[in-house]
Amino acid sequence: MKQFVFFLLITAGTLSAQQWQWPDKPKNITALPSSVTGRDLQRVMFGYTGGLGVKCTYCHVGEEGADFKDFDFVSDAKPAKNKARMMIKMVKEINTKYLADFHDDKNAGIQVNCQTCHSGKPTPITLEEKLKQTFDAAGLDSTVKQYRALREQFYGGNTYNFKEGTLLRLADKIAEDSTKMSAAIAVVNLNIEMYPAFAFSYTHLASWYEDAGNKQGAIDNYKKAIELTPGSRGDQMKKRLEKLQSGK
Ligand code: HEC
Ligand code: HEC
CATH class of the missing domain: 1.25.40.10 (Tetratricopeptide repeat domain)
Structure with a gap:
């Protein structure tokens, strides 16, 4: 019995070392709030792929279809990643500066997001x-x-x-x-x-x-x-x- 538990622990240990997880302490965050968690990142990043109609590789270094653990999500080598950062700041400014006081009722109104302009394409062109x-x-x-x-x-x-x-x-x-x-x-x-x-x-x-x-x-x-x-x-x-x- 003892041996069995030991075996389970080892297996779980190797699995979690191999499996990729959304990082709770991302290393290279300059546009999103620095407190961003793995769960937030997951929601936000899938928002980008859907909003722009692209794959992770549009902004991140990695092979399309490869395991996420083989991606380098920290790298800034792809220009689109930094463009996305400018967009993140722009969207924040639109929402907090221009739209925040648009309605007297703070609960009314809509927020701009990537989808608002991009509607499923990398460049929001008609x-x-x-x-x-x-x-x-x-x-x-x-x-x-x-x-x-x-x-x-x-x-x-x-x-x-x-x-x-x-x-x-x-x-x-x-x-x-x-x-x-x-x-x-x-x-x-x-x-x-x-x-x-x-x-x-x-x-x-x-x-x-x-x-x-x-x-x-x-x-x-x-x-x-x-x-x-x-x-x-x-x-x-x-x-x-x-x-x-x-x-x-
Ligand atoms: C439109 C561009 C874009 C797309 C598409 C995108 N990301 Fe990102 N991602 C970013 C940006 C920009 C950052 C850094 C945010 C910042 O600096 O605040 C980032 C950061 C990350 C990080 C944190 C890395 C670290 O430790 O600093 C992870 C993990 C990540 N993305 C995963 C993904 C995954 C997985 C996908 C696909 C499902 C994806 N991203 C799609 C732009 C993108
Ligand atoms: C107010 C409208 C608007 C919103 C909202 C918006 N964008 Fe953009 N985005 C643009 C425009 C316009 C361009 C094209 C600029 C150009 O090429 O002249 C662009 C270009 C980009 C590009 C570069 C595409 C390329 O390959 O040339 C990326 C990446 C991008 N946006 C990501 C995002 C992300 C991520 C969000 C949400 C955080 C976002 N955008 C929200 C208007 C918007």
Whole structure:
């Protein structure tokens, strides 16, 4: 019996030496409260991975999929870790300085957290901004490809906004450069492929065709937009259409 207990103690001892645990005395804390415990860290770190849609390795030195005991969580070698520290300080300041007195009732109001801005991505960029960056760097085909790929991966979540207006906002940004009108039109046509019943796509095309002197293109698209717009909300477009058709 004595021997058995001894054996158990040894086994438990070796196990706990091997198993990784969230440190109750972390070694390199400069942004979180210095009193942070292992349990706090666990909650906070999983908040970061979820909030930014990343793995621990985005900020920490270690092999993806490896045991945590083989990670070097103390190291500051990854630049994202220090960027995260700046963010931790910024979020604290927003909450304690700007939002603390926002409501007279101290219990009212909301707090900003990583998710508020990042909503599941490492850089809190809107879908139209991201696509515009791709358009500027790599052109229309890459932009369309990226939209389709992101839609495949993220549709239905809140990481990117895939509603009917997004591609139209992108098209407007592209159209600010008048030499890029054909790309802007292609983006509106992509929106029509995705949302064939969204009237604003057709009014976009109609007004651009009108500006470019393409009367028939404008007429066709106003007609489609009117078809899709119930009641008096289509009156403005009907007037435009009548004007175009009467040649004025
Ligand atoms: C967005 C970046 C980011 C992600 C993702 C992240 N961490 Fe961290 N982690 C930090 C920062 C920043 C610190 C240091 C906080 C400070 O200085 O106050 C830290 C500290 C730690 C520490 C304390 C290390 C020490 O002893 O000083 C541990 C342990 C840790 N993280 C584990 C994890 C684990 C496990 C994951 C994945 C589930 C993870 N972290 C994901 C940014 C991140
Ligand atoms: C008020 C909005 C906001 C909040 C809240 C916020 N961030 Fe950020 N974060 C940003 C913006 C904007 C950028 C991009 C800055 C840039 O690249 O110009 C960014 C960038 C980052 C980056 C760098 C990404 C990269 O690889 O370039 C990290 C890491 C990061 N944030 C972590 C966090 C963490 C962790 C939290 C929560 C503690 C947080 N952020 C909360 C707005 C926010």
